[in-house]
Amino acid sequence: MKLEHANLFHLCLMIVMCSIILATIITARRGRRLFIRRIPGLSAIDETVGRATEMGRPMLFSVGLGGIDPPTLQGLGVMTHVARLAARYGNRLLVPVSDPIVLAVAEEATREAWLAEGKPEAHRPEDVRFLSGEQFAFAAGMMGLMMREEVASTFLFGYFYAESLLLAEAGQEAGAIQVAGTPATTQIPFFIVSCDYTIIGDEYYAATAYLTQEPTLLGSLVGQDVSKAILLLLIILGTVLSLIQGEKANLLIRLLAPDLAGG
Amino acid sequence: MFSPIKSTALLWVAIGAAVIGWAGLLYGLSRLRAREKKRLIIATTFLGGLFYVLEFFLPEKSSLFFWTKGNLNPFTPFLAPLGVASLAIGAFAFMLGVINLSLVHGGNIFRRRKGWYNSAAFFFALLAMIIFGLWQSYSKETTPVGKIVHRVYECLFQGAYVSLDSTMFSLLAFYMAAAAYRAFRLRSGEATVLVAAAFLVMMGQVPAGMWATHSLPTNQWVGNLRAENIALWLLGVISMSGLRAINFGVGVGALAMSLRLWLNLERGAFFEQEF
Numbered sequence: 183m184k185l186e187h188a189n190l191f192h193l194c195l196m197i198v199m200c201s202i203i204l205a206t207i208i209t210a211r212r213g214r215r216l217f218i219r220r221i222p223g224l225s226a227i228d229e230t231v232g233r234a235t236e237m238g239r240p241m242l243f244s245v246g247l248g249g250i251d252p253p254t255l256q257g258l259g260v261m262t263h264v265a266r267l268a269a270r271y272g273n274r275l276l277v278p279v280s281d282p283i284v285l286a287v288a289e290e291a292t293r294e295a296w297l298a299e300g301k302p303e304a305h306r307p308e309d310v311r312f313l314s315g316e317q318f319a320f321a322a323g324m325m326g327l328m329m330r331e332e333v334a335s336t337f338l339f340g341y342f343y344a345e346s347l348l349l350a351e352a353g354q355e356a357g358a359i360q361v362a363g364t365p366a367t368t369q370i371p372f373f374i375v376s377c378d379y380t381i382i383g384d385e386y387y388a389a390t391a392y393l394t395q396e397p398t399l400l401g402s403l404v405g406q407d408v409s410k411a412i413l414l415l416l417i418i419l420g421t422v423l424s425l426i427q428g429e430k431a432n433l434l435i436r437l438l439a440p441d442l443a444g445g
Numbered sequence: 446m447f448s449p450i451k452s453t454a455l456l457w458v459a460i461g462a463a464v465i466g467w468a469g470l471l472y473g474l475s476r477l478r479a480r481e482k483k484r485l486i487i488a489t490t491f492l493g494g495l496f497y498v499l500e501f502f503l504p505e506k507s508s509l510f511f512w513t514k515g516n517l518n519p520f521t522p523f524l525a526p527l528g529v530a531s532l533a534i535g536a537f538a539f540m541l542g543v544i545n546l547s548l549v550h551g552g553n554i555f556r557r558r559k560g561w562y563n564s565a566a567f568f569f570a571l572l573a574m575i576i577f578g579l580w581q582s583y584s585k586e587t588t589p590v591g592k593i594v595h596r597v598y599e600c601l602f603q604g605a606y607v608s609l610d611s612t613m614f615s616l617l618a619f620y621m622a623a624a625a626y627r628a629f630r631l632r633s634g635e636a637t638v639l640v641a642a643a644f645l646v647m648m649g650q651v652p653a654g655m656w657a658t659h660s661l662p663t664n665q666w667v668g669n670l671r672a673e674n675i676a677l678w679l680l681g682v683i684s685m686s687g688l689r690a691i692n693f694g695v696g697v698g699a700l701a702m703s704l705r706l707w708l709n710l711e712r713g714a715f716f717e718q719e720f
Contacts, residue, residue: 187505187518196502203701207710249535252702255711282541311549312542318613330560344617351620365695367688375628383691387698396712402701409697 191437198412203405210401218400223361223379224392227260230335230359231267239334240274240309244324244349245288246340246364247317249281252387253365257340258284258291259390260363264337265295269304277310278327280320285312321345325352338362338377339389342369350376363389384410487709494707500524546571577601642679649676 188196210216234241243264245257261277268275277292279285289310296305313323325348328336336353338346338360346362346369353360354376362373363381373380381389384406391399420434427433477485500520503509510516550564581598584591629640648654654672661671668674705711 188502189504193502199697199700200704203704204708207705252699252706255706256702282538282545283535285541285545286538308549308552312545315539315542316610318610322609322613344614347617347620347624348613351624365699367691367695370691372624375624384694384698386695387702394712398705398710398712402705402710406697406701409700410694413693413697 189437199405199409202408202412203402206405206408207398207401210397210404213397214401216397216400216404218388218392218403221381221385221388221392223363223381223385224389226359226361226379227264227337227393228267230337230361231264231271231273233359234334235271235273237334240276240331241268241335241337242276242278242324242328242331242333242353242358243337244278244340245284246338246342247280247320247345248284248341250283250287251341253341254281254284256387256390257363258287260337260339260393261288262291262295263390263393265292266299269296269299269301272301272304274306274309276327276331276333278313278320278324279310280313280315280317282312282315285310317343317345318348321348324349328352328356328358332356333358336360338364338373339381339386340364341366347372347376353377490709491707494703496520496523496527498707543571574601574606642683645672646676646679649673649679 231241241264243261245254245261248254265275275292277288279288289307292310293302293305293307296302313327314320327333328349329352333353333356336349336356336358338349338353339362342349342364343366346364346366350360350362350373360377361379361381362377363386364370364373365383365386367383370380370382374382387406388403390396391403416434420432423432423434474482474485500518500523503518503520505518505521506516507518508516510519513519546567550567552558553561553564554568577594577598578601580594581591584594586592586595625643629636629643631637631640648657649672654676658671661667663671669678702711
C-alpha cells in the first residue's frame with residue numbers, strides 16, 4: 183500500500199519527531215555533553231587503516247550502487263574520515279564508484295582530505311574511478327580491483343543489492359579485513375557472514391556522529407532515540423488496542439491507515 | 446500535464462534559448478563569490494525540499510485550494526514532470542563516467558602498464574557497443590546491411606552482455622554455499638540456535654523437507670509442525686519482527702539525516718567546505 187498523501191495523524195507525528203530532533207540538536211550545540219555507546223565496527227576503522235598501512239597494501243572504499251541520496255552521503259562522510267587517515271599514514275585509498283555524480287563528489291572529498299592533511303601532492307586522482315553503472319559489471323570490476331591491487335582492508339558503506347555477497351567474498355579471498363555498513367536490511371545477513379565487522383540499522387546513520395563527535399550530529403542521534411521510543415510506545419499501544427478492540431476497530435489503525443480499517 | 450506542440454521553428458527556438466540560458470546561468474554562477482554560492486545552494490536545497498514536503502503533507506483535496514480545478518493539491522501535477530526533469534539533468538552526468546574510464550584506461554595503454562591489453566579491450570568493446578547500438582537504432586532490419594547490423598548488435602547485447610551479467614549473478618549460488626559453510630559453525634549457544642533455525646528454514650523450502658512431514662494432517666494442530674509451516678513461521682514471525690525493528694531504526698535515521706540536509710544542519714566531512 184503506497185502512501186500518496188499524509189493524513190493529519192502522519193503530519194502530527196512527523197512534526198513531533200522533527201521537533202524533538204531539532205530540539206536535541208539545539209541543546210547539543212549549546213554545550214550539553216552527550217554520550218554515545220561504543221560501536222565495535224566503527225571503532226575498528228582506525229585499527230583497520232593502521233593494519234593496511236603496516237602491511238604496505240592499499241585500502242578500498244565502496245559507497246554502493248546508490249546515487250546522491252542519504253545512504254550514499256552518509257557513506258561519503260565515512261569515506262572522508264577514512265581518506266584523512268589514509269593521507270595521514272601515507273597509504274592509498276581506492277574508491278570505485280558506480281554513479282557519475284557520486285564520482286565527482288568522491289573525487290572532491292578525497293582531494294580535500296589529502297589537502298587537509300597537508301599532503302596534496304601525494305593524492306592520486308586515478309584512485310577514485312568510475313567502473314560501471316550496471317550492477318554486476320560494477321561488481322565484476324570491483325572484485326577484479328580487490329584481487330589485482332591485493333587490498334588489505336575494504337570498507338563497504340552504502341546501499342548494496344545482490345552484489346553485496348560477491349564483493350564481500352572477493353574481499354575475503356583477497357585476505358582483507360572488511361568493515362561493512364548498510365541500511366539495506368536484505369543484505370545485512372551476507373555482510374555479517376562475510377565481513378569482520380558489520381554496522382546494521384541505525385548504527386549506519388550514527389557513523390559520522392561517532393567518528394567526528396560533532397555536537398549537531400550527536401544531538402540528532404539523541405533525537406532519533408527519543409523518536410524511536412515514541413514509535414515503540416505507539417506499537418505497544420496499537421498491540422493492546424488490537425487485543426481489546428480487534429483490528430478493524432483499532433483506533434490507531436483507523437488513524438494511520440483508514441483504508442486498512444475499511445473507513 | 447504539459448501537451449506537446451509540434452513546430453520545428455519552436456523546437457529550434459527552445460533549443461537556442463536553453464543553450465543560451467544555461468551558458469548565462471553557468472557564467473553567472475562562476476562570477477559568484479564563495480559565500481554567495483553557499484547561500485544559493487542552501488536556498489535551492491530548501492526550496493526543492495519544501496516542494497516535496499508541501500506536496501506530501503498537504504491534503505489531496507481541500508477547500509483551501511480554491512484556485513485550482515476541483516480544489517486539488519496544486520503541487521501534485523508538478524510531481525511527475527519534476528521527477529523527469531531531475532532524471533534528465535542527472536543523465537547529463539553520464540559523460541563524466543565515460544571520460545573517467547577513458548582517462549584511466551587510456552593512461553594504462555599509454556604507459557604500457559601491466560595488463561594494458563585489458564584496457565585496449567575496454568576501448569574496443571566501448572566503441573563496438575556505441576557504433577552498433579546507435580546504428581541498429583537508425584537502420585531498418587529489412588535491408589541487407591541493416592540485417593547484419595542487427596545481428597551483430599544482438600550478439601553483443603544478448604550474447605555477450607546479458608550472458609556475462611547472468612554469469613556474475615550465478616556466482617552468488619557458489620559464494621552463498623561458501624559463506625554458509627564458514628558461518629554455520631557450532632561455536633556457541635547462539636550459533637547453535639542459528640544453525641538449527643537455518644536448518645529448519647531450509648527443510649521447509651526443499652521438496653525433501655516437505656516430503657519428510659507430508660504425512661502430518663493439515664486440518665489438525667499437529668499440521669503446524671509440517672516443515673513448510675515451521676519455515677513460514679520462523680521467517681514470517683520471528684525473523685520479520687527483527688527485520689521490521691531494524692527498518693524502524695533505519696527509517697528514523699534517514700528522516701533525521703534528510704532533515705539535517707534540508708535545513709543545512711549537516712556537519713562533518715565535506716559539508717562545511719568552502720567553494
